[in-house]
Amino acid sequence: MARKISYQQAINEALAQEMRRDQSVFIIGQDVSGGTGSPGEQDAWGGVLGVTKGLYPEFPERVLDAPLSEVGYVGMAVGAATRGMRPVCELMFVDFIGCCLDQLLNQAAKFRYMFGGKTTTPLVIRAMYGAGLRAAAQHSQMLTSMWTHIPGLKVVCPATPYDAKGMLIQAIRDNDPVIFLEHKMLYSLQGEVPEELYTVPFGEANFVREGRDVTLVTYGRMVHIALEAAANLARQDIDCEVLDLRTTSPLDEDSILESVEKTGRLVVIDESNPRCSIATDISALVAQRAFAALRAPIEMVTAPHTPVPFSDALEDLYIPDAAKIEAAVLKIADKRNAA
């Protein structure tokens, strides 16, 4: 598997290959093409950061620029999904959820349940999330815990180009509404990606590093920060296992428990705000189901309970970094190797 492409290209390729394979797949969102219907250049934008660039010329009838009304076009996509289409609806920034929450919370997420399984809603909501791009408080949030809280939605946060392609294809083929979250700081990340179609199943965490001493559980961009911390800690003879959740709903509880039962120590790393978060959720899971295995208190490394700051210096402080993860690990690590 020698070919390397970026996270952004992997998403673009998954969309193109699935649209070629299945006529019912279409893309709708703001500026997903850019310029549609106007006398100017078509495909001028290809999404606000160019992720869907090049798709409009190949599929002019299936890449639809939407008006600036999430409640309108997200609702349209939900309806289309119930009628046999497979819409990939781009919310641009996940922060815009507030403009269309009912369409997802009360409609898409509930249909299968309320209609007794007689209807499915094969909808994908693609959205950028996460801090680091100096995009301020309204364009930098995580909100993973909000989505994860809602039964009926699946929540996917790929950390690598390989997972981005395979999990987006899985999301498109899935018969339930899937919230597909793309970390904007990962778009340029390069990685090996097969040219062929493949799917990465939901609910299977990935052991991205094996270790004996401490389990680091995380997802999304923080996988890379956790790996950086693990590499630094290895030099101090602390061997960390790093678990990438891949999806927060469904959640691979078994892999989390399996790892903590081995190491007896847990640090959960979550870029989102700390209250009612993935970090607290996993801490509760482990406290409840693997308490006897724990040999130290559970540590959480998260953003603070504040909006994402616009100041560069403050935003850098806000985002969990390797130093914070290392400090948390050192607090609970076995000092057996200390001189």
Place this chain on the structure above:
Amino acid sequence: MIHTLTMPKWGLSMTEGRIDIWLKQPGDRVEKGEAVLDVETDKISSSVEAPFSGVLRRVLALSDETLPVGALLGVVVEGEASDAEIDAVIEGFQAGFVSNAAEAETAGPSAQKVEVGGRLLRYLDLGEGGTPLVLVHGFGGDLNNWLFNQPALAAERRVIALDLPGHGESGKTLRSGEAAELSEAVLGLLDHLQLDRVHLAGHSMGGLVALTVAEQAPARVVSLTLIASAGLGADINGDYLQGFADANNRNALKPQLVQLFSDPALVTRQMLEDMLKFKRLEGVDQALRQLNGVLFDGGRQKVDVRHVVGRQPSLVIWGSDDAIIPANHAQGLEAQVEILPGQGHMVQLEAAEQVNQLMLAFLKRH
């Protein structure tokens, strides 16, 4: 003569390795082909063999240290050399290596793809000269199954390893799923590469494929090396084949893969993840089920080509503890038969050094 011993590159994706343990100490004599140290990668661990004989004079990498491919591990001196001369070689190497470090990932051999008979085939072509050798992997494998063999064998001749149809990065769609379809793909690649006569080596199902090539085109096969080969008897571990075909997650796959090795610790999470990456590709599931059904339905091998053995000089290698295809299939073959005690099905990976020596000596004679 001062030789530098460097971090090897095993397979296409290795970029670094961790020193596990030095098997030789400074001052020890090492013979060409002898294991000097053990190195572990995220995929597999194995011994680094000395490419030359001499005395190990310097050890420059510590146990547990992780170093990039090509990094200096030690210095072996053939004959005499002063410490100052050795220091100069080390200094020169390190100065040159810094500038090459960034290229380590892109350097090294890379596989090629060609369309043969309407289907993409991937192959890795190493070495030059001599009568070429073609390596054919087994069921569910790919050309990386030869990662410890191909470079060593390529020191003396051109060696080509391919991905069979349905496997690796070759096209996944099979027509009949018969052995003849796979052997025709091998012959198609030989035609494309304009190779008239070759040595063939096959592992497991790849042995059956090699035997089928030898049956279809005997004039093109100079010799056969059959490693834990299918096609030589009825027995095969049907539970493994079914379990492997069915497994779609780490926990289901692990108990299957450990049956392939004598040392279960070799089955790392990375190995499992890499195998899952292959199994997730569109078309793989169907190809594996098709081959399993056509060639090994119900745990009995359907194709027996024992009669082909002996028409060409043949080397048969088996691990005595093979849990997939029993070593007693080697009995009574008109061939040089080598049973390696304590070894499992992936004997060419686990006992690479022994297999390489046997193959090099055998190929030299034919």
